[in-house]
Amino acid sequence: MSSESTPIWQAFDASLMRWVHEIAEHFTTHQLTLSTAESCTGGLIAAHCTELSGSSLWFERGYVTYSNAAKQEALLVPGDLIEMHGAVSEPVALAMAAGARSAAQTDWAIGVTGIAGPTGGSITKPVGTVWLAWAGPNSLLEAQRFQFDESSRQQVRLSSVHAALTGLLQRTRDTQ
Numbered sequence: 001m002s003s004e005s006t007p008i009w010q011a012f013d014a015s016l017m018r019w020v021h022e023i024a025e026h027f028t029t030h031q032l033t034l035s036t037a038e039s040c041t042g043g044l045i046a047a048h049c050t051e052l053s054g055s056s057l058w059f060e061r062g063y064v065t066y067s068n069a070a071k072q073e074a075l076l077v078p079g080d081l082i083e084m085h086g087a088v089s090e091p092v093a094l095a096m097a098a099g100a101r102s103a104a105q106t107d108w109a110i111g112v113t114g115i116a117g118p119t120g121g122s123i124t125k126p127v128g129t130v131w132l133a134w135a136g137p138n139s140l141l142e143a144q145r146f147q148f149d150e151s152s153r154q155q156v157r158l159s160s161v162h163a164a165l166t167g168l169l170q171r172t173r174d175t176q
Helices: 014-029 044-050 068-075 079-085 090-104 153-174
Strands: 034-038 059-064 108-114 129-136 140-147
Touching (some): 059 090, 079 090, 140 153
8 A cells, every 4th residue: 555545544653643642741731722723734733633532631623724715714814815925825824823823712723734735836836835833822923834855745744744743842842
């Protein structure tokens, strides 16, 4: 079976779940909550978080906002922001994270938008381009661009989950 056709439930590997366990411990200890706004990952960040028993203590909800309309309706991402910068951009990732945090009323939120491929890339935004954003306490709002050079759609998506979770853990520890 190729990696492209590996069932998603087999994607919950030990390295990703190790990060989820650390986040769960940190969030539970500090009574923090999390929401996610996902596009190219299609809910994989939320799925990894909720794979862990007891996640309802710290994981509030996930938004899968794959279309531009969903980003605008569920997260209040301004349409002109998408039109001006494109859905895969820093401003949109930031707006997604801020929108999820506000709508879910959580301490932290992750926003992710990207091009998982194998189609949809361009010269300026090739396949593997992913923008991640984190919104947190004290007006923290940060984004980071990743260029994953992966061989499959699933690898781009899983690499995005890894980067999102490690980025969240780093930022939450930095603010404590």
